[in-house]
Amino acid sequence: QKEVEQNSGPLSVPEGAIASLNCTYSDRGSQSFFWYRQYSGKSPELIMFIYSNGDKEDGRFTAQLNKASQYVSLLIRDSQPSDSATYLCAVRDNDYKLSFGAGTTVTVRA
Amino acid sequence: EAQVTQNPRYLITVTGKKLTVTCSQNMNHEYMSWYRQDPGLGLRQIYYSMNVEVTDKGDVPEGYKVSRKEKRNFPLILESPSPNQTSLYFCASSFPGHSPLHFGNGTRLTVT
Numbered sequence: 585q586k587e588v589e590q591n592s593g594p595l596s597v598p599e600g601a602i603a604s605l606n607c608t609y610s611d612r613g614s615q616s617f618f619w620y621r622q623y624s625g626k627s628p629e630l631i632m633f634i635y636s637n638g639d640k641e642d643g644r645f646t647a648q649l650n651k652a653s654q655y656v657s658l659l660i661r662d663s664q665p666s667d668s669a670t671y672l673c674a675v676r677d678n679d680y681k682l683s684f685g686a687g688t689t690v691t692v693r694a
Numbered sequence: 695e696a697q698v699t700q701n702p703r704y705l706i707t708v709t710g711k712k713l714t715v716t717c718s719q720n721m722n723h724e725y726m727s728w729y730r731q732d733p734g735l736g737l738r739q740i741y742y743s744m745n746v747e748v749t750d751k752g753d754v755p756e757g758y759k760v761s762r763k764e765k766r767n768f769p770l771i772l773e774s775p776s777p778n779q780t781s782l783y784f785c786a787s788s789f790p791g792h793s794p795l796h797f798g799n800g801t802r803l804t805v806t
Contacts, residue, residue: 615792616792618794618795625782625800625802626799626800627784627797627798627799627800628737628784628797629797630794630795630796633794635792672736672737674795676792680725680744680790680791680792681739681742682727682739682795683739684729684736684737684738685736686734686735686736687736
């Protein structure tokens with residue numbers, strides 16, 4: 585089974601700091617990568633997607649992809665209490681199957 | 695409003711009593727999928743469908759059935775629910791290829 589691993593957390597950061605989330609995947613043929621945010625008891629909501637090596641920025645969020653090393657990361661700049669949630673890494677392979685990591689819980693303390 | 699709608703949101707049932715969780719999307723997505731989410735195990739795929747009348751097993755299909763008679767609907771059927779199927783269930787849909795998934799609001803199922 586194709587695996588997606590995330591740092592287990594929980595990750596606690598002070599308000600205004602940078603939160604750094606990491607994700608590694610086992611299938612070298614994976615083509616697309618997604619970060620979802622999930623509040624407790626709610627459905628996952630898409631934050632970012634990235635298909636090419638390098639960085640992709642959207643507001644306070646930056647996704648970084650390194651296919652050679654098989655990792656994708658998410659940086660949250662100027663963290664806010666509303667960023668406190670579980671972040672799910674998802675990886676889609678060549679057959680379009682989407683596999684999820686177990687998630688990293690982030691707590692932003694005021 | 696573009697959305698994936700699941701019903702019911704909460705369901706408590708007893709072992710062996712057949713149930714159906716409905717899922718409908720209004721975005722004309724070809725791809726639909728069901729996931730269950732359990733603490734510490736993340737989201738695990740139950741079944742998926744690439745298009746009408748095309749369904750396939752995910753990672754944890756045992757005890758579940760699905761059908762895709764229309765593009766917009768993808769119901770999840772539990773013929774004989776058991777307590778180990780107590781979980782939070784999500785339906786999701788997307789365009790084919792590498793498009794992101796859109797999730798429904800979830801169904802919390804308890805089987806006693």
